[in-house]
Amino acid sequence: MSAEVGQFALILALLLALVQSVAPLVGAWRRDGVLMAVGRQAALLQGGFVLLAFGCLAYAYVTCDFSTALVARHSHTTQPLAYRFAATWGSHEGSMLLWVLILAVYGAGVAFFGGTLRETLQARVLGVQGLVGVAFLAFLIFTSNPFLRLDPAPIEGTELNPLLQDPGLVLHPPLLYLGYVGFSVAFCFAVAALMEGRVDAAWARWVRPWVLAAWAPLTAGITLGSAWAYYELGWGGWWFWDPVENASLMPWLLGTALLHSALVLERRGALASWTVLLAILTFSLSLVGTFLVRSGILTSVHAFAVDPERGVFILGIIALTTGASLALYAWRAPSIRAGALFQPLSREGGVTLNNLFLTALTATVFLGTFSPVFIEMLNGDKISVGPPYYNRTFAPLAVPLLALVVFGPMLNWKRDEVRKVVQRLRIPLGVAGIVLLAAALFGGLKGLATAGGLAMSAWLIVGSFAVLGRRWWAGRAYLARSVATTPRSVWGLVLSHAGLGMLTLGITGVTSWESDKVLNMRPGETVEFAGRVLTLQSLEMAQGPNYEARRGILIVRGPGPDYSLRSERRFYPSAQSQTTEAGIRVGFLGNLYVSVGEESEQGVIVRLWHHPLIVWIWIGGFVMSIGGLVSLSDRRLRVGAAVKARTILQPAAAE
Template sequence: MIVELGHYALVLTFALTLIQSTVPLWGAVREDDRLMAIAPPVSIAMFFLVLISFAALTIAYVTSDFSVVNVWENSHSAKPMLFKITGVWGNHEGSLLLWVLILVFFGALVAYFGSNMPSPLRAATLAVQGWVTAGFVLFMLATSNPFNRIPSAPIEGNDLNPILQDIGLAIHPPLLYVGYVGFSITFSFAVAALILGRIDAAWARWVRPWTLLAWAFLTLGIAMGSYWAYYELGWGGWWFWDPVENASFMPWLAGTALLHSAIVMEKRDALKVWTVLLAIFTFSLSLLGTFLVRSGVLTSVHAFATDPARGVFILVLLCLFIGGSLSLYAWRAPLLKQGGLFSPISREGALVLNNLFLSAATAAVLVGTLYPLALDAITGEKISVGEPFFNLTFGPLMVPLLMAIPFGPVLAWKRGDLLAAAERLYAGFGIAILAVLFTFWLWGMERVLAPIGVGLGVWVMAGAICEIWTRVKPREVGLKRAFERLKGLPGAAWGTATAHFGVGVTVLGIVTASAFQDEYVQTMKPGDTVNLSGYAVTFDGVAPRRGANFIEDVGHFTVRQSGVVIAEMEPSKRLYTARQFPTTEAGIHTVGFSQIYLSMGEGRPNGAIDVRVYFKPLVTLIWIGCVIMAIGAVFSMADRRLRVGAPKPSAKRSPQPSATPAE
């Protein structure tokens, strides 16, 4: 009965999406308050209906109701309770239901917290959100119903994919989906504004918090997925340019450009057309990622195994949402008035430069991801585009971007002074040069580019500190007054500096872990020792162990430094009995910001095993930097200026700075 209730709630949700996507929009166009007032309560009702549906599926998993096809295919009675719950979104149907839940949750948030927005914009935004929700709910009911029953219920289930039975996969998809789906709100704002013909600085002020929220969660989701692959798959790497990894990275790059463009639009009423286009493209890339993961066009450890019918349905949704929004953009954008002018050497100019490099980087990743798929579809030829391509295309675009990042916040709006900005950053530049020289001294001249990469990371970090320093001016006003200024800085200033600092931290971790890691791959017998980077790793032997739903052979390794035992590590080879599926569990020991990484291979008849041992200097900075970036987004969202309402134009200026000529 609970399962049927969940299915019925989905059907009611679809019926409500038809109301939400039409009636409020008609009211917004006609400026009918009664019709527009329908949108908020319908949005909130849809959220509660989908929440009931999600709860019903969760109960089916918790109680091991194998009469439900989805539960039978992805669960097992012996599975730990945590993974019974996370199994709800560890499959195509359940993860799609989570996607829809987050989609209607964002709509409910706009309905509840958007009371300070103009009624036509809120109604039109919720109507567009209703279009997106209707498409995905229809997709679920037609091809991916999570509540289908089995006439004769099996006694036991098939178990969840073993590599998904991990705490990282309990966290990674929800974070990633909040990021993916969060950009649907910016998309809805953009399409609604195009329909109404009103895009101005106030619009940018309303869009920016939602963009920040989505961007922060997408950052954390990508970081969590990267760390999960790093420790769970046993490959020893943190990024592989996998097509599905790229599918989440592309909207992150576009979303980063959107954030910076929205700032220019809010502060200077400029870049309107570009900002709207980025809002459309960012969510379009999220939809493209959905297509790649769920269509069956590629094979990946991250992808869901699906049938072609689902891929065709998603492709139709892609054409409708992306094609429709771009057609609307082509029609309405030329009618919008342009905003304020600015000099190329200004803060606006720096943000435009940032957008150009981020857009080019997104295009490079998009080409590298889609070209093999297009070539296979057209000619049948199979090729792979991997690290060499992305290093040669993506890497060179990042170098000038990283060099330019510290200049943007210290340049003046409208017309800046590049020499004055450089003077404010001279201390940061000096610290970066010292970092380059220290890296050469520490690791030698064998890798010339790596110390430059270290210098770039330090340069971005130091630039963020210099930005705060120049704002408070302690040398000019004294420490007491500087401290008062520090406390009075707006949240956006702290957010910008913190996020940029996090970028530098991540770059530093990427360069050092990639360029200076030590790696040994060899066969070891009990008693053998490997020496790397000042650590001695001794293989003591292998012992069997049994878990709740798996058996494993656990390797025991002792790590010594200067003859003193500092750690005992236990990598393993697991076999999940229900599916007879083997996995590799890496052993990781953290030393400061660095890590010793152990991965076991195949065993030998004489008790020896193949072992892969790494020392990865400063590798944890990769993920620490991502967390710092997300904290920066939180600081920016806490800026009181985003809570007191949008800026209003001066009485001396036109009250509708971006209205169409027809208005």
């Protein structure tokens, strides 16, 4: 019965989305408060019905209702309960239902928390959000229905992809979708502002918390996905420039630019047109990511195997959404007020340069991701674009961007002086210089790149805390009060920029000093590696809840107490597939990584890696995400711009 209830709830949600897409837009046009209120109620009800549908599908998975076709294809009675629940979004149809749920929840959030918005602006935002909801609910119901029945129902189901049966993958997709779909709110604000022909500081103040609400979980989702690939796939890497990895990176890059440009618009009224364009393009790239994993145009461990017809449907949504919004932008942008003027050496100038680099990085990733597709479409040739391309194009743009990160918050608004800026940055510059000199002397000419990376890490970390130092020094007469009254948005900025420095430290360490070895070993054999002595103690069979495993246990002797590492080669009978579980000794200075592979006549293949400082990549990513959440908790961001109490507007002539 849960499938029928879920199906009916989706149909009602689609009807409510249609109401939400029409009533508030007409109400804003006619200045009819009743119609605008209908739009708010429709958004709240739509969120409730989509939540009900999602709950019905989750219930079907948890109870192993194999009469539901989707459950039969992606669940098994031997799967642990947590993975049966996570299987709710482990398929194309289920993940699209999660996508629609988050979209509806964001829409309901605008309706519920948007009391400080201008009523006409809120109505237009909800109307545009309703249009997006109509498109994706129609796609879900008519092409990807998650509630189809099987008759007769099978006794047992087919297991969820074993690679997805991992705690990291329980959280990774929801976090990514909170980011992807969260940028839809910024998109809707942009389109609504273009409809009104009004983009100002108040608009930026309203939109910036929603950008933060998307950016923080997207940052955490990308970080968690990188960690999952590292420990689950057994390949010893943390980022492969896979097209689907790139699909999450591109909206993150533009979303970061949007977050900074919205701050300039809020504080100085500048970059209005550019901020609106960024909001449109960021969500468009989120839609492109949705297309990539569902169109069948690429092969990836992250991609859903979906027929191209569904990809064409999503491509149509992208074309309509992006095309219509850009056409509206082309029409309205010339009339948007330019805003306050500023000198190149100013906070506004720093953010502008920051945005240019972030946009260039996005274009680089976009070209690398899609050039194989474009070339195959043009002449049928198949090419691959991998790490060498990104090392030559992405890194040269990322380095100056990182150098600029510390400058921005230390610059004054409108104009500044070089001498004063250098004085404010003397401590970060001094620390970075010392680190650069010491690392260069230690590593020689061949280690200059490593020395530069370590110096950049010190520059970012020390420079981020210099923001606090500047603020507290200005209020040193009442230091305790100055510290206590530091806004959370400032703390969030410090954490995010310091996290970026930690991430840079991790990338520098693992890129510069990584070592690896592949060999065949038999039980009792010993190998020296990375200053340690490893002995393969035993190979044994192990039984999991829904898998069989061949487990290799290695004893590690070296600096500090002895310890053991376990690596498993798992076989899932139901899915008839294998996975590798690496054995990892995690440390702040580096990880020892062991992967036991296939057996051969000479023994078992053992792959060893030493990854210096790699854990700082993920520590830095999560610190950045926490920084975003801390900023979001700042009451000044959450309340938005104050407005007068609402009154019901009578219908009037068109604006």
